[in-house]
Amino acid sequence: MKAVRYHKHGGPEVLQLEEIPRPAPSEMEVLVRVHAAGLNPGDWQIRSGYAGDRFPLPYIPGWDVSGVVEAIGPGVSAFRVGDEVYGMTANSGACAEYVAVPVTQLARKPAVLSHIQAAAVPMSCFTAWHALTKQGRLQAGETVIVNGASGGVGHFAVQLAKQAGARVIGIASGRNAPFVRELGADQVIDYTAAPREQPLWPADLALDTVGGTSGDLLLNLLRPGGRLVPVAFGQYDLEKAAARNVTVTAVQLLQIGSAALEDIARWFDRGDLQVALDMTVPLAATRQAHERSESRRARGKIVIVVKPDSV
Numbered sequence: 364m365k366a367v368r369y370h371k372h373g374g375p376e377v378l379q380l381e382e383i384p385r386p387a388p389s390e391m392e393v394l395v396r397v398h399a400a401g402l403n404p405g406d407w408q409i410r411s412g413y414a415g416d417r418f419p420l421p422y423i424p425g426w427d428v429s430g431v432v433e434a435i436g437p438g439v440s441a442f443r444v445g446d447e448v449y450g451m452t453a454n455s456g457a458c459a460e461y462v463a464v465p466v467t468q469l470a471r472k473p474a475v476l477s478h479i480q481a482a483a484v485p486m487s488c489f490t491a492w493h494a495l496t497k498q499g500r501l502q503a504g505e506t507v508i509v510n511g512a513s514g515g516v517g518h519f520a521v522q523l524a525k526q527a528g529a530r531v532i533g534i535a536s537g538r539n540a541p542f543v544r545e546l547g548a549d550q551v552i553d554y555t556a557a558p559r560e561q562p563l564w565p566a567d568l569a570l571d572t573v574g575g576t577s578g579d580l581l582l583n584l585l586r587p588g589g590r591l592v593p594v595a596f597g598q599y600d601l602e603k604a605a606a607r608n609v610t611v612t613a614v615q616l617l618q619i620g621s622a623a624l625e626d627i628a629r630w631f632d633r634g635d636l637q638v639a640l641d642m643t644v645p646l647a648a649t650r651q652a653h654e655r656s657e658s659r660r661a662r663g664k665i666v667i668v669v670k671p672d673s674v
């Protein structure tokens with residue numbers, strides 16, 4: 364089969380399209396004929412070497428996947444050959460024509476989404492939902508700030524927070540303000556403007572998808588007793604947070620399970636959620652997709668189309 368992989372960590376140029384043996388599904392796995400693979404910043408972070416030797420080389424990137432069950436491994440009864448599925452691999456490998464995936468991390472693809480759209484969903488949407496509801500304990504009527512509201516995680520977070528009955532303030536560049544408003548944000552603060560607009564309401568919860576040094580800004584926008592949930596690694600003044608009685612949760616690395624994928628599929632099928640695609644590229648152009656993601660300018664999601672006639 365064709366797969367994109369790399370033999371050493373480095374820039375996008377280390378990605379190579381190669382011919383390698385097709386994997387076989389182990390116990391409680393299915394072999395998925397990959398139609399599309401979603402790209403997450405973790406893909407290029409691992410490729411760059413941020414995770415050190417945790418993932419052995421040569422390495423096939425891609426965690427988010429949508430495709431069709433080609434074969435089933437021993438013990439599998441939940442899926443049959445021909446089922447259209449989406450989910451998250453256990454150890455990447457989705458940038459290939461076939462990947463073996465544990466059945467516990469797969470569900471039936473949302474019927475209203477194409478494989479290309481479905482591949483964009485699992486990690487970002489689950490991360491946004493988990494950060495808002497599990498880590499952030501979001502309640503209806505609260506005000507949420509989403510930092511990075513136009514990105515892969517952020518654009519789902521804005522929609523999910525609105526669905527939960529919250530008031531949403533998105534932080535995005537002016538270029539992306541109309542997009543974030545269309546997603547449902549009540550106010551968009553342009554982080555590139557000087558002076559910066561003030562929030563119309565004190566926030567109960569802030570979701571930080573940007574990280575770096577933008578955390579202090581969020582601490583200033585939260586009400587005393589508020590909650591800050593980072594999903595990216597950032598620098599936060601913990602003394603200042605303590606003085607304002609703001610709790611800052613730790614970043615969690617998440618694996619999505621079938622039950623959450625089924626819930627998320629239902630939300631799409633009901634029309635409660637939309638996915639925005641920034642860019643799609645064929646498998647052979649995975650390098651361009653990594654370059655785009657690494658630019659940190661993606662509006663919505665980037666997807667690698669593995670089966671060229673896929674819709």
Ligand SMILES: NC(=O)c1ccc[n+]([C@@H]2O[C@H](COP(=O)([O-])OP(=O)(O)OC[C@H]3O[C@@H](n4cnc5c(N)ncnc54)[C@H](OP(=O)(O)O)[C@@H]3O)[C@@H](O)[C@H]2O)c1
Binds near residue numbers: 515
């Ligand atoms: N914990 C987990 O399990 C988990 C899961 C998924 C992702 N993550 C992490 O979460 C982070 C976000 O992921 P993502 O997929 O959402 O990233 P992304 O899609 O690459 O984010 C790009 C977006 O960020 C916006 N942005 C960049 N700098 C900004 C700033 N200073 N203020 C506000 N917006 C800014 C960009 O808008 P402009 O072009 O307008 O600036 C762009 O729309 C990454 O670090 C990723 O590794 C963690």
